[in-house]
Amino acid sequence: MTWTAACTTDDIDPEDLIRWDHAGQSFALYHSPEGAFYATAGHCTHENVHLCDGLVMGHLVECPKHNGQFDYRTGEAKRLPACEALRIYPVKVEAGQVWVDLP
Amino acid sequence: MPKRDYSLLGPDGARAVETGLAAAEWYHSEVPRKVMKDLMQRSDAPAIRDTLLLYGTMLVSVTIAIWLWPSWASAPFWLVYGTLYGSASDSRWHECSHGTAFKTPWMNNAVYQIASFMIMRNSATWRWSHARHHTDTYIVGRDPEIAVMRPPELAKLVLNFFGVIDVIRFFPNLVYNALLGPNPEERTFVPQTEWGKVQRVAIIHLSIYAATVALAFWMGSILPLMVIGLPRMYGAWHHVMTGLLQHGGLADNVVDHRLNSRTVYMNPISRFIYWNMNYHVEHHMFPMVPFHALPKLHEAIRHDLPAPNRSIAEGFREMWPAFRRQLAYEDYFLKRELPPTARPYREEFHAISPGTPAPAAPAPNALPAE
Ligand code: FES
Numbered sequence: 001m002t003w004t005a006a007c008t009t010d011d012i013d014p015e016d017l018i019r020w021d022h023a024g025q026s027f028a029l030y031h032s033p034e035g036a037f038y039a040t041a042g043h044c045t046h047e048n049v050h051l052c053d054g055l056v057m058g059h060l061v062e063c064p065k066h067n068g069q070f071d072y073r074t075g076e077a078k079r080l081p082a083c084e085a086l087r088i089y090p091v092k093v094e095a096g097q098v099w100v101d102l103p
Numbered sequence: 104m105p106k107r108d109y110s111l112l113g114p115d116g117a118r119a120v121e122t123g124l125a126a127a128e129w130y131h132s133e134v135p136r137k138v139m140k141d142l143m144q145r146s147d148a149p150a151i152r153d154t155l156l157l158y159g160t161m162l163v164s165v166t167i168a169i170w171l172w173p174s175w176a177s178a179p180f181w182l183v184y185g186t187l188y189g190s191a192s193d194s195r196w197h198e199c200s201h202g203t204a205f206k207t208p209w210m211n212n213a214v215y216q217i218a219s220f221m222i223m224r225n226s227a228t229w230r231w232s233h234a235r236h237h238t239d240t241y242i243v244g245r246d247p248e249i250a251v252m253r254p255p256e257l258a259k260l261v262l263n264f265f266g267v268i269d270v271i272r273f274f275p276n277l278v279y280n281a282l283l284g285p286n287p288e289e290r291t292f293v294p295q296t297e298w299g300k301v302q303r304v305a306i307i308h309l310s311i312y313a314a315t316v317a318l319a320f321w322m323g324s325i326l327p328l329m330v331i332g333l334p335r336m337y338g339a340w341h342h343v344m345t346g347l348l349q350h351g352g353l354a355d356n357v358v359d360h361r362l363n364s365r366t367v368y369m370n371p372i373s374r375f376i377y378w379n380m381n382y383h384v385e386h387h388m389f390p391m392v393p394f395h396a397l398p399k400l401h402e403a404i405r406h407d408l409p410a411p412n413r414s415i416a417e418g419f420r421e422m423w424p425a426f427r428r429q430l431a432y433e434d435y436f437l438k439r440e441l442p443p444t445a446r447p448y449r450e451e452f453h454a455i456s457p458g459t460p461a462p463a464a465p466a467p468n469a470l471p472a473e
Contacts, residue, residue, distance in 0.1 A: 016140070026358040047238060055143045055287050055391055067202045072375055078204060081234045083294060 002090070003099045007038045009037070017061060019052035022102070027089070028052055029098060030058060030068070030072045037091045038072050045077065045084035107243045107433065109252050111291045116244025119356070125245050126238055130359040131388055132446070139389070140394045142403070144204035148193040149395040153375065154214060157195070161187045165330060172326055181329065187374065192221035193342035194378035200233050220308055223273040223335050225280055228302040228411040231293045236391055241355040241363045247292060250444065251351050253433040255426040260347070266339035280305035284360045304314025345377045351427030352437045359448055360387040362439055366401065366411040367418045384408055407446060409439035
């Protein structure tokens with residue numbers, strides 16, 4: 001496991017997400033309405049579509065292609081056609097920096 | 104030029120997968136993230152207002168129609184009720200299947216189930232068929248919702264203004280679904296975990312129709328069927344009229360919705376029945392934008408889109424001759440022109456036709472080359 005600096009806390013608006021590409025992989029980083037940060041795999045589990053153009057509503061992220069939804073805190077699929085959970089990654093914030101723990 | 108094979112189990116579909124035309128990355132107009140976030144915001148209010156108006160008007164019109172039955176004076180009320188039952192249900196089914204109509208999930212689901220029943224679609228199957236329609240819009244052999252196949256069968260199109268073909272196809276499949284679950288084609292896009300749901304929905308729909316027919320026999324009158332079932336035929340005309348305009352006569356096997364979809368300005372009544380799906384290029388490019396925000400989205404990206412048709416009549420004047428030309432030459436299509444402010448088409452997508460390879464899509468999970 002390696003803690004990797006991903007972005008600063010100001011890079012993501014509250015209740016929004018950004019795309020983060022690192023070492024040939026793509027991730028989605030989230031800023032929840034209460035100010036916490038989360039990380040998931042970047043692509044939807046239904047089809048190969050990046051979630052970065054999706055919509056964050058509370059703790060859900062909605063995929064821009066077919067409106068499948070996931071709880072980005074747990075990765076759980078919450079609305080069809082998404083059935084399979086998203087992979088999630090531990091996140092910590094230190095001095096305004098968002099770190100993601102990558103396997 | 105080989106004939107198109109629209110079967111989801113046929114060679115055109117397999118070729119689309121091989122060449123990367125299936126599940127490809129589609130063109131999107133540039134919209135600043137802040138603007139797009141605003142456009143995507145959900146709200147219950149517009150859909151609650153429209154749903155109360157829809158079901159209220161249906162209730163009033165069907166009550167008067169039953170009261171005046173069997174006099175011809177009931178006809179205008181059946182027309183109103185039937186059009187809302189057999190056409191507005193199409194757009195409600197559509198918006199609620201995307202989950203964008205209401206902010207509250209149970210409201211989307213309730214209206215989705217009611218609308219699916221009215222429009223004679225299995226709610227469990229069609230959710231998946233519509234997802235495929237968005238992934239592979241008008242890709243031959245992949246898209247299960249191609250309304251006009253080439254060469255067009257004009258007699259069937261005309262019959263479908265009265266729902267004839269849809270209803271003839273629906274009932275045998277309903278019985279199949281109720282007995283055996285999804286049919287082999289449906290199994291190509293409905294995941295196995297949902298097959299039981301397909302069967303349960305079919306059993307419920309079949310039971311309602313059986314009860315309605317039994318009531319009609321018991322009363323010795325078709326009145327119960329005028330209320331449930333037949334409006335899908337005598338009220339289908341509006342959704343067929345607007346549905347044909349969505350993609351009719353335009354390119355197939357391309358991955359830019361500006362080429363294969365049509366935006367048409369419509370009168371307010373048609374827009375209410377159709378729930379703003381006349382902004383069809385916009386809807387396909389950004390399916391997360393709810394119906395009530397589509398006019399704003401149109402304003403935000405119209406500089407990048409072909410000029411919309413200015414009315415339903417103008418759309419038909421363009422589309423119908425294209426259908427007639429496709430009778431003789433099925434590769435004919437209407438090529439959309441872009442305004443000078445638009446980002447250009449990738450011209451190679453105009454050249455794609457059945458039997459020719461398409462540009463390869465990126466491999467799953469790989470980062471795109473910048
Ligand atoms: S690609 Fe995400 S829901 Fe279909």
